[in-house]
Amino acid sequence: xxGNPRATAEAVPRERxxxxxxxxxxxxxxxxxxxxxxxxxxxxxxxVRPGMGLGWDETVYVSQVSGHAPAAFxxxxxxRGVSLLVAPVASWSSSTALLRVYLAVLSGLALFLxxxxxxxxxxxxxxxxxxxxxxxxxxxxxYGPQAMPNYWVAVGALAAVACFLRARADRADRAALWGLAAxxxxxxxxxxxxxxxxxxxxxALGLARRHWRPLLVxxxxxxxxxxxxxxxAYVSYGGLAQRLADGSAIQGGLGFHVAVVDQxxxxxxxxxxxxxxGALPPAVVTVWWFVLPLVALLGLLVAVHARRTAPTLLPxxxxxxxxxxxxxxxxxxxxxxLLPAYALAAxxxxxxxxxxxxxxxxxxxxxxxxxxxxxxxxxxxxxxQTAVLVGIVDRTTAAHRTWSRTSAxxxxxxxxxxxxxxxxxxxxxxxxxxxSSAATSGHNAxxxxxxxxxxxxxxxxxxxxxxxxxxxxxxxxWPSVPLDDLRLYYAVPEAGx
Numbered sequence: 001x002x003g004n005p006r007a008t009a010e011a012v013p014r015e016r017x018x019x020x021x022x023x024x025x026x027x028x029x030x031x032x033x034x035x036x037x038x039x040x041x042x043x044x045x046x047x048v049r050p051g052m053g054l055g056w057d058e059t060v061y062v063s064q065v066s067g068h069a070p071a072a073f074x075x076x077x078x079x080r081g082v083s084l085l086v087a088p089v090a091s092w093s094s095s096t097a098l099l100r101v102y103l104a105v106l107s108g109l110a111l112f113l114x115x116x117x118x119x120x121x122x123x124x125x126x127x128x129x130x131x132x133x134x135x136x137x138x139x140x141x142x143y144g145p146q147a148m149p150n151y152w153v154a155v156g157a158l159a160a161v162a163c164f165l166r167a168r169a170d171r172a173d174r175a176a177l178w179g180l181a182a183x184x185x186x187x188x189x190x191x192x193x194x195x196x197x198x199x200x201x202x203x204a205l206g207l208a209r210r211h212w213r214p215l216l217v218x219x220x221x222x223x224x225x226x227x228x229x230x231x232x233a234y235v236s237y238g239g240l241a242q243r244l245a246d247g248s249a250i251q252g253g254l255g256f257h258v259a260v261v262d263q264x265x266x267x268x269x270x271x272x273x274x275x276x277x278g279a280l281p282p283a284v285v286t287v288w289w290f291v292l293p294l295v296a297l298l299g300l301l302v303a304v305h306a307r308r309t310a311p312t313l314l315p316x317x318x319x320x321x322x323x324x325x326x327x328x329x330x331x332x333x334x335x336x337x338l339l340p341a342y343a344l345a346a347x348x349x350x351x352x353x354x355x356x357x358x359x360x361x362x363x364x365x366x367x368x369x370x371x372x373x374x375x376x377x378x379x380x381x382x383x384x385q386t387a388v389l390v391g392i393v394d395r396t397t398a399a400h401r402t403w404s405r406t407s408a409x410x411x412x413x414x415x416x417x418x419x420x421x422x423x424x425x426x427x428x429x430x431x432x433x434x435x436s437s438a439a440t441s442g443h444n445a446x447x448x449x450x451x452x453x454x455x456x457x458x459x460x461x462x463x464x465x466x467x468x469x470x471x472x473x474x475x476x477x478w479p480s481v482p483l484d485d486l487r488l489y490y491a492v493p494e495a496g497x
Contacts, residue, residue: 032128033115040135041108044145047389050100053400055271058147059431062086068094069417070436072427073446076237076246079149079229081189086147100145107144107151111135114155114343117162117179121311122351130350134343136382138269138389139335149190150336154343156186157198157322160218161315161344164202167214177217184221192226193247194322198340201317250443252331259326262333264289269392274332285388288381292345299348302355312348319344402484406464407432409483414492415460422452422472423464424486435462440472449474462490 054062063072064083089095089102115131122130134140134154143151160183166176187195199218206215233243248254261280266273267289268281280286296316303312323341326333357371403425410421410433421430422438430437438447453474455461463475465487471480475489482488 029119029124030112030116032124033112033131036115036128036131036135037108037112040111040131040141040144041104043135044104044107044141045101047386048100048104048142048145048393049397050097050104050145052096052100052393052397053404054096054428054431055146055148055396055400056425056428059428061147062090062099063431066090066094067092069431069434072431072437073439073444075250075443076243077193077250079189079191080232081152081186081191081225082147082149084189085152090147099147103147104145107155110152110155114159114162114183117159117166117176117183118347121162121165122347123354126347126350126354129354130346133350134346136385137342138385138392139339140342141385141389142271142392143336143339148336150194150339152190153187153194153198153322154339156183156190156195157318157340158315158343158347159183160187160199160202161318164206164214164218165311165314167217168206168209168211171213177214180214181217181221181224184218185225188222188225188229190225192229193325194340195222195225197325198318198322198344200321201314205314254325254329256328257331258328259330259333260328262331263327263335263338266333266335267388269388269395270335271392271396272332272334274334276333284380284384288384291377292342292349295349295352296345299350299352299355302352303348312351315344315347403429403432406483406486406488409481409488410435410462410490413462413481413488413490415462415490419460419462420452420455421462421464422447423462424466424469426464429464456491456493458493460490460492462488464488 059069060072060074060078061082063069064074064080065087085106086099086103089099093099111131111134115127118127118130135144140151140154159179163176163180163183166173167180170176184195184199187198199222202218203215205211206218230240233240237243237246259276262273262276264280264286265276265278267286300309300312300316303309319341322344323338326337353374357367357374359367406429410416410419410429415421415433415435417434419433419435420438421433421435422440426437426439427444437444438452439445440447440449440452449472452461452472456474463471463478464483465471465475467485467487470476471478471487471489475491478489478491480487480489
């Protein structure tokens with residue numbers, strides 16, 4: 001039976017009897033996966049411009065390890081994984097293009113390793129198609145080269161499920177145990193709460209079936225990845241309970257909120273949909289989102305018929321649990337939140353599509369029609385995803401150039417490092433300008449008006465005020481200039497003052 005682990009294991013002796021070394025066979029089977037990963041990396045470099053500039057959240061993560069600007073305020077929900085991931089480049093270079101190339105290559109390598117972990121559980125052609133389906137989504141291509149955590153949770157979850165399945169099937173598979181620990185640590189390192197949601201079905205299965213070794217290894221990996229976040233909670237946030245409460249408040253208060261329609265609105269190329277209003281994107285943009293669960297269900301039915309339910313059901317279960325809080329517990333949406341669910345669903349979806357186009361003619365008399373339908377559907381899907389990606393890259397690049405222009409204006413006015421920036425979009429603009437940032441209210445509050453006024457006596461300070469708003473009290477008597485749609489108030493102390 002295709003995809004049967006026993007059949008795969010028995011294939012190795014047959015290869016040896018024909019004089020083909022097992023290592024050569026494994027290398028050949030990895031080539032399609034490597035090709036998919038290489039194409040994914042190349043597509044990122046071509047379609048997501050390396051010089052696009054850093055986004056708001058990226059500046060927060062990168063500033064923690066960068067010498068270009070002081071560290072921005074690090075709010076309660078964030079974890080240090082992304083900062084450590086970019087440190088090998090960001091700690092010595094301020095080049096965004098270099099950072100993008102580094103992350104594109106690293107994300108391609110991570111996808112290859114995650115897919116490789118599934119060998120023996122599904123045929124290589126299924127894994128290659130699954131990787132291509134996941135990698136071709138505009139949201140995957142857009143966030144692969146960005147300093148953001150969601151893609152890394154996705155590949156960590158994908159690898160964790162495969163390693164868990166392999167470890168429960170073969171107690172002697174040490175590589176699977178190491179992979180399980182590493183993937184669990186990666187998820188928790190990036191987003192501890194997402195890691196817990198993604199791992200819930202694995203933990204439940206381990207307890208129910210008493211698979212103690214993989215269960216303990218997974219728990220150890222999750223604990224190792226989350227350790228820094230937990231310690232930091234007590235050092236800087238008033239304890240773990242307080243950090244969780246603060247994180248919930250920043251997300252609008254976790255509770256029952258149906259965000260399904262919000263996620264649909266974000267599929268048109270909205271990086272953040274908060275508040276999520278406006279019309280839904282055209283049906284051609286969102287149709288894949290409705291087709292995805294249907295094809296995944298078909299993949300599960302095929303797996304049940306083929307008596308390999310666990311390798312198909314488990315990634316679907318993990319995908320459902322990791323998507324649940326973002327569909328039903330927050331009142332806004334961002335397409336990147338569902339990246340782990342898309343990665344996990346890609347395996348059963350690919351299995352279903354392969355079954356449709358390769359089933360024997362006697363079982364599927366309409367196989368040519370199915371092959372044509374699948375080919376046309378994939379071609380249309382790729383065209384739509386590319387169009388959405390090009391649109392969001394253009395808009396994002398334009399927004400980041402606005403921040404660069406604001407930074408240049410600040411420097412012309414004398415607001416140069418060391419300096420402080422407050423007001424509208426102060427965090428990203430401050431990073432571009434090499435300044436610190438401060439806020440007296442909101443989720444990023446880290447200062448007071450009195451402290452900012454004192455700083456302005458000896459350090460250049462500026463505040464960005466949007467149209468229709470009044471400047472804060474400490475800036476009302478400062479000189480100001482119009483800048484794009486904002487007004488910039490600034491104070492530059494005389495030298496020696």
